Amino acid sequence: MDKQPLPKDWRGGPPHWGDASPEWVARRRRFACRFVGMLILATLVLALLLAGLAILGFLLAGQGTLAIGRAELILLLACIAAPVLLVILFVGALVYRRVGSPLAEMMAAADAVAAGDFSARVREIGRGEMAALARRFNRMTAELERADRVRRNLTSDVAHELRTPLQIIQGNLEGVLDGVYEPTAEHLGATLDETRRLARLVGDLQTLSLAEAGELPLHRRPVAAADLLDDIVTRFLPQAAESGITLKAAVAGEPLLNADPDRLESVLANLTANALRHTPAGGRVALGGAATAAGVVLTVADSGEGIPAADLPYVFDRFWRGDRARHRAEGNTGLGLAIARQLVVAHGGTIAVDSTPGAGTTFTITLPGG
Numbered sequence: 030m031d032k033q034p035l036p037k038d039w040r041g042g043p044p045h046w047g048d049a050s051p052e053w054v055a056r057r058r059r060f061a062c063r064f065v066g067m068l069i070l071a072t073l074v075l076a077l078l079l080a081g082l083a084i085l086g087f088l089l090a091g092q093g094t095l096a097i098g099r100a101e102l103i104l105l106l107a108c109i110a111a112p113v114l115l116v117i118l119f120v121g122a123l124v125y126r127r128v129g130s131p132l133a134e135m136m137a138a139a140d141a142v143a144a145g146d147f148s149a150r151v152r153e154i155g156r157g158e159m160a161a162l163a164r165r166f167n168r169m170t171a172e173l174e175r176a177d178r179v180r181r182n183l184t185s186d187v188a189h190e191l192r193t194p195l196q197i198i199q200g201n202l203e204g205v206l207d208g209v210y211e212p213t214a215e216h217l218g219a220t221l222d223e224t225r226r227l228a229r230l231v232g233d234l235q236t237l238s239l240a241e242a243g244e245l246p247l248h249r250r251p252v253a254a255a256d257l258l259d260d261i262v263t264r265f266l267p268q269a270a271e272s273g274i275t276l277k278a279a280v281a282g283e284p285l286l287n288a289d290p291d292r293l294e295s296v297l298a299n300l301t302a303n304a305l306r307h308t309p310a311g312g313r314v315a316l317g318g319a320a321t322a323a324g325v326v327l328t329v330a331d332s333g334e335g336i337p338a339a340d341l342p343y344v345f346d347r348f349w350r351g352d353r354a355r356h357r358a359e360g361n362t363g364l365g366l367a368i369a370r371q372l373v374v375a376h377g378g379t380i381a382v383d384s385t386p387g388a389g390t391t392f393t394i395t396l397p398g399g
Contacts, residue, residue: 075113131151131152131154131159131160131162131163132159134151134152134163135151135162135163135166138150138151138166138170139166142170142173147170147173147174147177148170148174149170150167150170150171151163151166151167153167179347182347187234190230190348190363191227191230194223194224194226194227194230195223195227197219197220197223198220198223198224201216201217201219201220201223202220204216230364233364233365233368234364236368237347237364237367237368237371240368240371240372240374240375241371243375245292245371245372245375247288247289247292247375247376248289248291249287249288249289250287250288250289250290251285251286251287252285252286252287252288252290252293253283253284253285253286254280254284254285254286254318254325254327255278255280255283255284255318256290257286257290257293257294257297257318257327258278258280258297258316258317258318258327259278260294261278261294261297261298261301261316262276262277262278262316264298265298265301265302265305268305269305269314272305272308272310273310273311274305274308274310274311274312274313274314275312275313275314276301276305276313276314276316277313277314277315277316278315278316278317278318279315279316279317279318280317280318280319281317281318281319281320282319282320283320284318284319284320284325284398285325285398286325286396286397286398287397287398288376288396289376292372292375292376293372293376293396295368295369295372296369296372296373296380296394297316297327297329299365299366299368299369300329300369300392301314301316301329302365303365303366304329304330304331304333304390305331307331307333307334307390308331308332308333308334308389309333309334312331312332312333313331313332314329314330314331314332315328315329315330315331316328316329316330317330320398321395323395324378324395324396324397324398325395325396325397325398326393326394326395326396327393327394327396328391328392328393328394329391329392330389330390330391330392331389331390331391332388332389333389333390334386334387335384335385335386335387335388335389335390336382336384336386336390337386338384338386341382341384344366344382345366345367345369345370345380345382346367347363347364347367348363348364373394373396376396376397377396377397378394378395378396378397379394379395380392380393380394380395381393381395
């Protein structure tokens with residue numbers, strides 16, 4: 030059965046399959062029948078109770094034990110039974126509207142999620158507990174849908190990233206075997222470069238997987254933020270000088286971290302390499318550090334080309350590249366920023382990016398102080 034697409038604004042609208050869906054109508058009808066059956070059963074029990082009281086009243090009235098006659102007793106019971114039955118019907122309808130109907134939608138949506146349809150949503154009506162439960166359910170299914178989408182995209186991206194170097198390796202080796210290419214150092218070197226790129230990709234995927242699972246080992250020790258930034262400047266200063274870019278670090282005070290220096294250095298190295306790559310000659314890359322009330326803040330800012338606003342939400346996604354062709358030619362796997370975020374999170378910190386196209390980009394890392 031084809032399912033209707035999820036509307037962009039489903040709050041207050043139809044549930045995930047729409048009121049016209051035969052499967053949804055059948056599920057809701059079954060639940061309504063059960064609910065109405067329970068209501069009828071409760072009404073019958075009350076009616077039997079009233080009938081028993083009436084019979085008992087007749088017997089007592091016939092014996093002269095009661096001060097009223099049978100006619101008055103019947104009138105009294107009728108006056109009591111009619112309002113009670115109306116109250117039961119009103120309360121039953123109210124309960125079905127407030128609890129039964131939302132619960133029916135949630136049961137149908139839960140069945141859809143169990144069947145693999147993570148687009149399932151329910152209506153968020155009112156402000157009570159059922160509305161809060163519906164909001165939590167929708168938030169859960171939205172997260173499941175996002176995780177499933179990420180998983181599917183990862184599989185597709187990994188296949189795509191592996192295909193290019195494997196095709197190059199295969200083409201070079203077949204050319205050598207067929208006599209099209211001579212086994213020169215140039216052709217063998219190109220094949221070796223692709224194997225190294227594959228090794229980097231596999232290594233980055235393993236690091237990212239361990240970090241996301243919380244199993245990446247961290248060797249924490251007290252480390253000064255100034256030492257980290259100075260090491261990065263020393264490492265990249267020749268590259269910056271060759272590109273005509275000013276690279277400096279400035280630290281306010283003496284902020285101290287309790288962290289794995291190797292992991293944090295890899296994060297800062299990735300951010301600095303990206304900054305140098307996207308900053309033209311004559312530009313600058315500035316590294317900064319300071320102790321704040323929120324913790325130790327490390328920044329990597331450049332005066333480069335910047336990132337378009339539409340791309341900012343995706344810069345930490347796996348295999349995201351601002352310029353795919355150029356990054357692939359440079360041998361980048363597209364996992365650097367995703368790994369950087371996971372390493373920062375593993376340290377109990379956060380990483381954010383702010384960018385203005387044509388003016389530059391700033392990455393801000395906030396970590397607990399040592």
